[in-house]
Amino acid sequence: MTDLASIHHDEETQQLERTWSSPPGFFAWFTHVNQTNIGMRFIVTGFVFFILGVILALLMRLQLAVPDNDFMDPETYNQVFSMHGITMMFLFAIPVMEGFAVYIIPLMLGTRDMTFPRLNAFGYYIYLIAGVMMYAALLLKIAPDAGWFSYPPLAGAGFSPGLGLDFYTTVITFMEISALVAAIEIIATIFKCKVPGMSLNRMPIFVWAMLVMSFMIVFALPPLVIASLMLALDRMAGMHFFTAASGDPILWQHLFWFFGHPEVYIIFIPALGMISSIIITFTQRPIFGYIPIVLSIVAIGFIGFGLWVHHMFTAGLPQLGSNFFTASSAMIAIPSGVQIFCWIATLWGSKPKLDTPLLHVLGFFLIFIIGGLSGVMVASVPFDMQAHDTYFVVAHFHYVLIGGAVFPLLGGLYYWYPKFTGRMMNERLGKIGFWVTFAGFNLTFFPMHKLGLDGMPRRVYTYLDGLGWNEANLFISISSAVLALGFLLTLANALISLKRGKTAGDNPWNADTLEWATSSPPPSYNFRHIRIVDSRYPLWSGTGGLEQNPVVTGIRSDRREILLTSILESHPEARQPLPGPSPWPFWLAIATALTFAGLMVHMAIPLLGFLLCFIAITGWIWPKQLGAAK
């Protein structure tokens, strides 16, 4: 045991700063690899796409406010509602959750970066290029217009000529690489980079949730990649995967929903992790039922793969098969329920501080339970036959997705904002924003249940007068403005607090996990000292909190290096040098995008892209000093 004076040198701190800092300048921006930089980019870009998605939703509500409206023509409306879904699912929900994972997980694990920093950067550029391409298509009025799930034969070459669906198929195919590499990276980091002492059974629940999310991505996204590639080939090379002539349109539905249903849980499970973090912090007590909660998350990860056919109850599948999926749809309520009861038990009698993050969690409870109940309704085949493709379903999945993911996400934003920026968001404005969002949400989406039961179908660009839908639609359109105002208040809060928020300090909430053990925002090397932990709540154990903990010494500060530990017990095993800033991830992303999007133009471009990818990968892995290791 050595004392503080011999292990803490200011000189070394400066050296760490030099080693881990990202080079300044516009062009150098494309070389950054630090996990805090890349994570923040995912989060900011994700929220930008969220704003765009909200704007598209408002345009739709403007169109639907009155019957026989001609604000938008049908073609534009189709593109707008398709892009709304594509944006919210592909460009907002997954990337923003990954952004939180990339930013926070290494901090929670107490390490200095993720295992593959350049892969992180690559994933971000892929995502950015994909998003920009989709919105460029929308501005040119050639965006996809067959819904976010693009069912053939409507999405096939016969019924959807033109570039819109080509954008969809090629961009979706390569965009998912972004989520896949992030998932693999998160898994490897969680397995190998926990600080000594953080065995699997001491890992924060947030990390568990992100681990399960990553495993789900690994198994759920490949079928989507291959399905959208098949659809692209159907359209561009005259192949017959989903054509009625020889292939089968229902195969697309199977492949798409084999991805699409787990996707809901890929969005929802990280939110569960955020909720657990917030509840632990705001009740200031250990979570009730750590093991049941972790097992529930894992169980949801498995059962989530057994539900996809409930999106296809009206596709004419065998009855017995549908019954199986009804049963598994009901079964997933069990692990979800276990978690809710554990959270309630944690909250019970705890006199929690009702700050904005916790308010969002409580809002989640109410909204998600309503969404869960309408979910049980549509899980039964006879009811689903009636409600399918009506606004009832629109109401249901917005309750589940906004209630289950966006509310916890906004709670998470308020909760981790001080860590990201060093400043608190305004609490008063936060509370007002929450209530406006909460009221606006319910006023917008609850009436849609009734509209659906009254028979109004989804995805129609207008409706006739005299069907009895006028008042409800006008009411919903006005309410949607309230909801948007709520989001706007949170956005304004985030922007204003950037400069004018109260200084946060390292640990403003007195939270328990390691991300709060470093300064806010964290330095480029995350932690000056790598700690050793001895409990699930490292910042709460012992008496002295921050300063009372033993640390690891001997990790080099003259190059980027992290500590590797064993998977289960987190015994120190080795030091791992990490690569520094590099432009190659950016070039590889360009080459990858060219490979797939090139399909739209000519079949030879993908071949060129393949070659360029190889060059970029070789440049990426090429060692700095060749032969130095003799």
Place this chain on the structure above:
Amino acid sequence: MSLHADIDASKLPDFSYEFRSPLWWGIVGLMTVEGTVVATLIASFFYLQGNHAAWPPAGTSPPELLLPTLSTVVLLASMVPVYLTDKAFKRGDPKPLAWMPLVSIALALVFLGIKAYEYASHVDFRWDTHAYGSIVWLMIGFHSAHVIAVILKTLVILYLARRRYFTPEKRIAVTVNGLYWYFVAAAWIPLYLTIYLGSRIWS
């Protein structure tokens, strides 16, 4: 403050191999993703088959077995030099790493050559003939692209090895390249069984 040091990491190695290395987990993750792609392709093959009275559809003859079986043996054989190289290098013998990958690459090129010959002149359907043609060509295209990729990757490893970049301790790049080679060769087995036997059993 009583910050104190309990673990001195400077005594730990600054390299790791096999499952202790993050890169090993990275490549396992990649193989899982691609394995899921293979499973999706095979599921789609049999799903499409369920729609057809005959599979391959009437007018298309079932594939011949001799050439593809021969090429499968060649591809599987290409794993042997990979294994021997890896084993020797672990023991500390760097010599096989300088030439044995060339044997693997040669065998993989023979495999690709046979495939190209087979699909240029020995099948009577195109990718746009029917669903069967589409899924078979996609499987072949997907797998061939991987064979080409792993050949290119191995060439880079070979070049670096000849410049003495690797040591028996710092060998993780060699290990994961070997693992990926095994994966590309092994992934062909279910694809072979599906395309060549799956097309015959129920035809």
